[in-house]
Amino acid sequence: MSDPFDPVDQWLGTDIELLPPQPGAFERVHRRAKRRKTIMAVSTAAGVAVVIAAAVVVPQAISSLLPNHGGNPERVVASSTKTPRPSRSNSTSPAPRHRPRKNRSGAPLLAITGSTQPPTPGIAPSSVTFVNEGTVGAVIGETTSGCSLGCEAIAATADYGRTWTKADAPLATPPDGSSGVSQIRFLERTNGWAYGPGLYVTHDGGATWAKATGVRGRVIDLATVNGSAYAVVASCTGTGSDYAAGCTRFALYTSPFTSDDFQPVPGAAGRGQEEPGGLQLTRQNGYLLAGNVLYTGSPDGGSWQATTISSGTVPACLAANGRGVAPGESGLLAPLGASDLYLLCQPAGGGGGSLYTSTDSSATWQFVGHVKARGFGTSLAIAPGSRRLVLATTAGIYYSSDARRWLRASLSGKAPARGFGYVGMTTRNKGVAVPASTSSTAIYVTTNGGRTWRPRPIA
Amino acid sequence: MARLRTGDREAAEELFNACYPRLAGWCRRLVDDDETAHEIASEAFTRLLSRWSGLDNPQSYLYMIATNLIRDHWRKTSRERRALKTMTAAVPGEPAWHQVQDVDVRALIAELPPRLRSAFLLHYYAGFGVKEVASMLGRPEGTVKADLHHARAKLKAAVGERA
Numbered sequence: 362m363s364d365p366f367d368p369v370d371q372w373l374g375t376d377i378e379l380l381p382p383q384p385g386a387f388e389r390v391h392r393r394a395k396r397r398k399t400i401m402a403v404s405t406a407a408g409v410a411v412v413i414a415a416a417v418v419v420p421q422a423i424s425s426l427l428p429n430h431g432g433n434p435e436r437v438v439a440s441s442t443k444t445p446r447p448s449r450s451n452s453t454s455p456a457p458r459h460r461p462r463k464n465r466s467g468a469p470l471l472a473i474t475g476s477t478q479p480p481t482p483g484i485a486p487s488s489v490t491f492v493n494e495g496t497v498g499a500v501i502g503e504t505t506s507g508c509s510l511g512c513e514a515i516a517a518t519a520d521y522g523r524t525w526t527k528a529d530a531p532l533a534t535p536p537d538g539s540s541g542v543s544q545i546r547f548l549e550r551t552n553g554w555a556y557g558p559g560l561y562v563t564h565d566g567g568a569t570w571a572k573a574t575g576v577r578g579r580v581i582d583l584a585t586v587n588g589s590a591y592a593v594v595a596s597c598t599g600t601g602s603d604y605a606a607g608c609t610r611f612a613l614y615t616s617p618f619t620s621d622d623f624q625p626v627p628g629a630a631g632r633g634q635e636e637p638g639g640l641q642l643t644r645q646n647g648y649l650l651a652g653n654v655l656y657t658g659s660p661d662g663g664s665w666q667a668t669t670i671s672s673g674t675v676p677a678c679l680a681a682n683g684r685g686v687a688p689g690e691s692g693l694l695a696p697l698g699a700s701d702l703y704l705l706c707q708p709a710g711g712g713g714g715s716l717y718t719s720t721d722s723s724a725t726w727q728f729v730g731h732v733k734a735r736g737f738g739t740s741l742a743i744a745p746g747s748r749r750l751v752l753a754t755t756a757g758i759y760y761s762s763d764a765r766r767w768l769r770a771s772l773s774g775k776a777p778a779r780g781f782g783y784v785g786m787t788t789r790n791k792g793v794a795v796p797a798s799t800s801s802t803a804i805y806v807t808t809n810g811g812r813t814w815r816p817r818p819i820a
Numbered sequence: 821m822a823r824l825r826t827g828d829r830e831a832a833e834e835l836f837n838a839c840y841p842r843l844a845g846w847c848r849r850l851v852d853d854d855e856t857a858h859e860i861a862s863e864a865f866t867r868l869l870s871r872w873s874g875l876d877n878p879q880s881y882l883y884m885i886a887t888n889l890i891r892d893h894w895r896k897t898s899r900e901r902r903a904l905k906t907m908t909a910a911v912p913g914e915p916a917w918h919q920v921q922d923v924d925v926r927a928l929i930a931e932l933p934p935r936l937r938s939a940f941l942l943h944y945y946a947g948f949g950v951k952e953v954a955s956m957l958g959r960p961e962g963t964v965k966a967d968l969h970h971a972r973a974k975l976k977a978a979v980g981e982r983a
Contacts, residue, residue: 387832389862390862
């Protein structure tokens, strides 16, 4: 009988988390095996002795060899929300369009993973999205290749950024005030959204894009969960690629993934300086940090409401119980599971901040500790399956396993100028970060929970 | 099996799709690195497919190969592990990232004598029965049972010492 307090029993009793093969893995294995088989056959033939052996084999149905594995449905595991960058161009040149070719099965070859063409050269990624346990993903970014004034291009990967292929982009320019796109999300392989500040939808893996309807204003944030997309639409005055600057009003919209038509979410609208990254969804809860007000609601429908902090600690960046906040104080949210939530409040000058946690979906908060990190925090993430926090700042990436002690992550090669604009963890060990610099043409990935990161060029 | 022996690609792919996620997940639990886990699982399948025709129980073969590859990996990284231990020991209060059962037990298993370790991994972790493990390792069932008992006793004692 096992002892529930025995670590050996606990370890043995934990289910093995399946690790699906990377796309193309079987083909690689099969090719390698064939080569080795050939080498072995040649070696054998070259030998002086030929042994003919008769083997008696016991017929066995393959099904008896195969363990009964459950399905592994694709899910959204990470998507970026990177603060818009300074404009490099006010080009109105459309992104290149390609007519999708069809393969034998009828699926478009230029869908998110189906293309065989190399990616458009020089893409400076501004956003990344991953699905399917973090192996399949896409980046969107500006490039001057083929359009001297700059255009938006998408590249897809099926092996977590090791290799990239060209994918179709919506017929839109880079962000320019109230038009263009700069961000990307996919719910799974086929349904995706390109936005910021425009909004486009695809239902065929990016082969074709259509403009979404129903939204009036700039889409400055978007997240997907449970088969729905939620978009934050704001009235802003920012120009060029600073499309999300100077926002004064916002409203939350939603649409089922099957539709291109977005509808307002009751209760989640008002005046406030909403910023990209303020919308965070889990399967159970939705959170929208708009200025110093936190809205919560169900991602499955119904109205949202501004959080009322019933008692105890009030995070420094939340206005509550008649108390205001210091000018410039802002927050980064990172939800975990059904009701856990981390909130990093940081002053305008950056240099770390105060970390708070809530275990009841933001009704009450506890102060965790001060985060010491260089630069200004741009994105906070939690690794699924663990409580490891990862923080991207304008100076680098930091991680913590207990939310109290923070360590600086190690980067391979030269650290990108201006640090990182986004970090997300796709699994317990794997994560992706997008440099803030417009000159970087790579994303960064980790496979050890955020301790070390290496660049994966979009090439 | 007949299809497999004739080099039927479809059968091989079927086996790959069915067994790979669990094998790779098994490897990941032991090496705690997705890429290394993929490398080990892929190499195990490569070796399996390259000598397909002579195998009666591919699944056992896969796990045997993976066990050996993991052992090699542990051996290669033992120096790094020691360095890491020294480093973390020098920083009081540095929190353990992994849960105790993931780091400590894995490290303790790596330190088991090879004879006990193989039986332990194949039986308790890969889920093979004592009879299958005995067949895979070419040892009598009684010996395997004794090895498993000794392995558990050693692990519990080691955990007790570290507590």
